[in-house]
Amino acid sequence: MKKIVFLASIVLCFMNMQCDDDDDERPSIFVCDQATIVDKEAYDNLDSAHFTFVNAEISDNCLTIEISASGCDGNSWEFNLMDSGAVAESSPEQRYLKFQLINNEACLAVFKRIVSFDLTPLQVDGSNEIILHLEGLESSLNYKY
Numbered sequence: 765m766k767k768i769v770f771l772a773s774i775v776l777c778f779m780n781m782q783c784d785d786d787d788d789e790r791p792s793i794f795v796c797d798q799a800t801i802v803d804k805e806a807y808d809n810l811d812s813a814h815f816t817f818v819n820a821e822i823s824d825n826c827l828t829i830e831i832s833a834s835g836c837d838g839n840s841w842e843f844n845l846m847d848s849g850a851v852a853e854s855s856p857e858q859r860y861l862k863f864q865l866i867n868n869e870a871c872l873a874v875f876k877r878i879v880s881f882d883l884t885p886l887q888v889d890g891s892n893e894i895i896l897h898l899e900g901l902e903s904s905l906n907y908k909y
Contacts, residue, residue: 796826796882797843800861804849807860813867817900818876822907826880827896835869838877842866845881856893856906859886863898883907 815833822828827845835841844864852858886894887909896905 796880798845798879798881800827800845800847800881800883800885802847802849802885807846807848807862810844810846810862810864812862812864815863815865815867817863820898820901820905822883822896822905825882825884825909827883827905827907828878828880829863830876830878831863831865832874832876833865833867834872834874835867836871836873838869838875840867840869841877843877843879847886851888854895856895857888857891858895858897858904861896861898863900884909 813833815831818830818832820827820829829843829845833841843866846862846864848860848862850860852860883896886896886907888894892909894907894909896907898905
């Protein structure tokens with residue numbers, strides 16, 4: 765009888781260690797390709813190769829930008845996202861950005877590339893939303909965090 769009670773206790777302990785359904789609701793972790801640079805002087809003096817925005821969207825804390833530009837294959841392209849450092853005091857606050865393409869390829873083919881930037885340096889204390897104005901992009905982006 766003691767063995768049956770002991771075995772039943774062990775079985776109940778193992779049944780109590782089941783995974784909770786809440787484990788499936790973990791926050792998604794998305795790692796951005798690059799950091800956003802907040803530097804007024806670099807923003808003011810930014811020079812970029814010619815490109816066209818194909819798409820820009822925010823997912824988690826990353827701004828993903830798809831561009832097209834001429835080149836040989838696009839693998840040597842370098843990218844930067846610069847913030848002016850200025851925050852327009854509105855509700856929600858607004859920030860101003862420029863995208864830079866460094867393209868030393870001298871070919872006439874057109875390629876597309878996608879790159880993402882970490883937006884967490886742009887967050888404003890006491891706020892959970894910012895309007896981002898990316899120069900050359902027709903519409904503003906709403907960044908909620």
